[in-house]
Amino acid sequence: MELDFERCYRAVDSRDQRFDGWFYTGVTSTGIYCRPSCPAMTPKRENVRFFPSAAAAQGAGLRACRRCRPDAAPGSPEWDVRADVVGRAMRLIADGVVDRDGVPGLAARLGYTERHLHRMLRAELGASPLALARAQRAQTARVLIETTGLGMTEIAFAAGFGSVRQFNDTVREVYALSPSELRTAGARGPVVGGAGTITVRLAYRPPLHVGSLLEFLALRAVPGVEEVRDGTYHRGLSLPHGPGEVALTPAAGHVSATLRLADLRDLAPAVARCRRLLDLDADPVAVDATLAADPALAALVAAEPGVRLPRTPDPFEAAVRAVFTQQISPRSARPLITHLLSHCPPPPPSPGRDEDRGLRGFAGVREVLGVPDEGFRGPAGRRTAVRAVARAVADGELSLDGDWAAARRQLLALPGIGPWTAGYVAMRGLGDPDVFLPTDLAVRRGARALGLPDDPKTLDAYAERWRPWRSYAVVRLWRAAA
Structure with a gap:
């Protein structure tokens, strides 16, 4: 990756926090690398090198700055x-x-x-x-x-x-x-809340519109898996080495994440999934600049800067949610998903779990394949589609590792999966920032409320001006519809 020296140096000179994580600044005279926004840095041009990753800076023999902690910056x-x-x-x-x-x-x-x-x-x-x-x-x-201690x-x-x-x-x-x-x-007193409990700060690029984020998650919260209360999102997690739970509380400049883990080896995966869930590595300034250029969205962006695209910790979860939400609202889909999960094997308890409020991770592929017919409410086609997705993932015919185009092609080849479902999975499961859902009823209502065309074909053509952030435009239109 080529880093333009002049552009990077101007960012460092301005201490612009928006570039934190995009690149790292190494100072050869001190042997330290920093975030672009580090207040301690006033390097001479001849002593500066720029790196595309913290690992590259470390490979060049530089150590992390103790003041700005560049290794903990938001991801690029x-x-x-x-x-x-x-x-x-x-x-x-x-x-x-x-x-x-x-x-x-x-x-x-x-x-x-x-x-x-x-x-x-x-x-x-x-x-x-x-x-x-x-x-x-x-x-x-x-x-x-x-x-921790x-x-x-x-x-x-x-x-x-x-x-x-x-x-x-x-x-x-x-x-x-x-x-x-x-x-x-770094002694500030341990913040451990019990066996296997750790609190960490998840940095993000401001702005972050907390209200829209929590409202989005609350509307779709599946009882027993997740809930929003008192400004905090609580969530059960299925992690590589065991179950876990997390409480995510947005604050100024960071999100406080209190994790209860059955195995501490799951700390890094849990943090990565929480960041993905809340879309903390997005660049909201770039997104909002593109959407605000359209007069139809400008007032929404000005009123609510930093609206994010919440995702799911696991892409398979997004696929199951998408099938259950076909042609019905997220609120109507919640009891159907809850009923499905009630027929899955009970998960092992997570450490420090409050039995009255204990949350489980979403069911995985094997658990869903084991659900009997009575675990599915609604039309038989829904049951067929969910099982087809689970079987395709289990057999390796469907990969949900992040190749959006390939995943959509593979999904569309399955029974009961149409363009809306494949697009929803790409958007919320795989993190594709440029999905548009012109047939979505709420998207069309939102467009109508803003004076935009609500005919799917015409609206789809109009949305071309929002590239490459059409997924964020979908979230804006959903909010306009509400």
Whole structure:
């Protein structure tokens, strides 16, 4: 990935927080790399280098700034919205695939050889898959060191390191401090709320319209899986090593995430899924600028800047929700989904679980395939479509790893799946930022309320001006309809 020096240097000179995560600034004279917005940075041009990833900066021998903590910056919106191999690889690495399955497992998920994958990531991100995973392990270790009372050996293995020695060496190299020194330097008192409970701060790019985010999630909340109360979104999670729960509370500049995990190795995947769920790696300024250029949407954007596109922690969940929401409202679909989940095997309890409010993760492919006919309410075609999607995922005929175009083609080949359903899955399950749903009744009502054409064909043509952020326009139109 080529980084334009002049553009990057102007961003650093202006301390513009919108560029945090887009690139990283290395200062060769100090051996430190920072966020573009770091207030401590006044580097001379000749001493500055720019890197597309924290892993690339670390690979150049630089350590993370202790003031701006660049390793904890929001992820690059570019990787977040790209459906190519590099974007998909970054999302899978964030989800811990390399730690669990190694680089061969990552390459297999993406359908490329290890050598070709290594070459692509080197070209785009300046780092190998192992280096990117290592950077993530270092950040996970830092969170555990600074926010828990866990012993260093426990932290080493929870963060995904293969040995305590590897953990010690990596922390020293990345932060120029030993793990014990890092704990002392970052001591703010542990924020652990019990066994397996950790609170972390999830940074985002402002603005964030909290009201629209919580309203969106509350309208679609499935009882027993999720709920919104007192300004906090509570959610059950199904994670690679066991169940978990999270409470997400938006605040100024960050979202507070209190995680209860059965296995601390799931911290990084849980954080990645929470960021995806709340769309925290989006660039709302870029999105809003495009939508506000249309006079029909300008007032909405001005009144509610930073509206996000909430997703699902797992794409298969979005597929199930989409089938149940075909031709009915999200509110009407909720009891149908709840009934389905009631016929799935009960999940194991999560740590610290309040039995009166305990939340479970959404059912996976195997659980849905095991649901008997009486677990499906409504037309038989809905049951056929849900089972067809689950079976296609189980058999490897449907991949929901992030290739939006391929996933939509594969979905449309299944019985009971039409363009609306495939588009909804791409938008909320895979994170495609440029999906438009012209036949959606709420989208058409919203368009009518704004004086736009509500005929699907005419509206679809009109929406071309909102590219590449039509998914966000859909959310705006849904709100206008409400």
